[in-house]
């Protein structure tokens with residue numbers, strides 16, 4: 193399949209080029225040239241299929257002919273390596289728990305698929321690729337784990353000193369090998385600005401092959417749509433399923449909308465946001481007006497200008513009424529989030545991280561008679577222990593499997609918030625001088 197840029201339908205590239213480049217030069221995002229339709233036979237068979245089978249059927253529609261069938265099969269088997277259970281929380285409300293992967297965030301699936309796809313495309317090249325990412329927490333861990341030991345690829349992660357949780361820090365700093373963590377004396381925006389400057393630095397880009405692993409790459413975006421098949425795989429096609437999705441850059445929820453456009457009978461979506469509510473406001477007023485980013489306890493959703501907004505518009509032909517037929521918005525501030533975390537714990541004995549809690553609450557507010565609500569559990573609560581201690585109980589303990597991370601040695605270098613330092617780091621690390 194070919195992909196066009198959301199800014200210019202005439203500007204088309206192959207799957208391979210779109211993955212390698214990540215972003216079209218005109219600042220749009222890659223988008224499938226046609227949205228394939230799933231045939232009824234496939235949809236009716238979901239109940240009898242395994243998740244890798246479903247993923248293969250769906251993803252091959254986009255990746256052919258650039259990834260041969262056997263290779264795609266092995267990439268998928270090596271991507272969906274963990275359970276994604278649908279857990280009943282209360283009457284009519286279920287959590288699709290996407291947090292049982294290596295870094296306990298839903299981003300593990302997209303990061304693993306991208307890493308294996310890039311590594312396959314990289315086999316034909318002689319020069320190594322360096323993946324450069326800025327993270328506010330969750331992306332860094334998922335990318336580090338996803339790319340660990342992938343041939344031909346080095347990863348450099350910039351994260352803001354003191355602003356990621358201890359568990360997130362460990363996930364980025366204890367792997368070593370081809371994963372380098374740089375602790376930047378600044379905030380997330382500073383990290384992002386440094387990364388941007390590196391991509392714009394012609395001199396640097398002549399000397400090394402830089403690439404990005406952020407959520408706008410189609411090889412991270414497309415595999416996320418597979419989550420939305422799981423309720424139908426487990427329960428058949430008969431129910432009116434409402435998917436409530438904790439949203440920041442709107443990659444996850446728009447990948448679900450793509451699945452619906454392909455024919456998956458999701459009844460509707462709720463785009464659940466924290467105080468950074470540019471999309472819910474847009475859905476209410478028709479005006480897209482980003483404000484300054486607000487820091488919240490659901491910090492993976494602290495995004496004021498969601499990068500995938502352009503994909504949302506493209507999916508619905510830039511027509512708000514069209515979007516509103518499938519989607520409503522929801523917002524919850526920190527106080528409300530803490531409150532719902534407590535309420536759900538006391539009523540259902542179910543622990544949720546702050547991001548997932550917002551989507552759970554959205555279902556409480558908006559679910560209608562005859563609908564079944566599914567919220568996407570995007571992270572395990574133990575990644576946000578500081579918030580859990582404050583909201584639930586100071587003695588809440590980390591799960592056993594995360595404790596070993598704290599016994600490993602941290603490998604991280606400190607970096608001043610200064611582009612010259614980052615450049616010097618690259619040159620030393622690549623033995624250029």
Ligand SMILES: *Cc1c(COP(=O)(O)O)cnc(C)c1O
Nearest residue numbers: 330440441442443444492570571
């Ligand atoms: C990244 C992230 C989100 C937001 O996902 P988008 O695809 O950017 O909308 C929500 N929750 C958690 C825990 C995340 O890490």
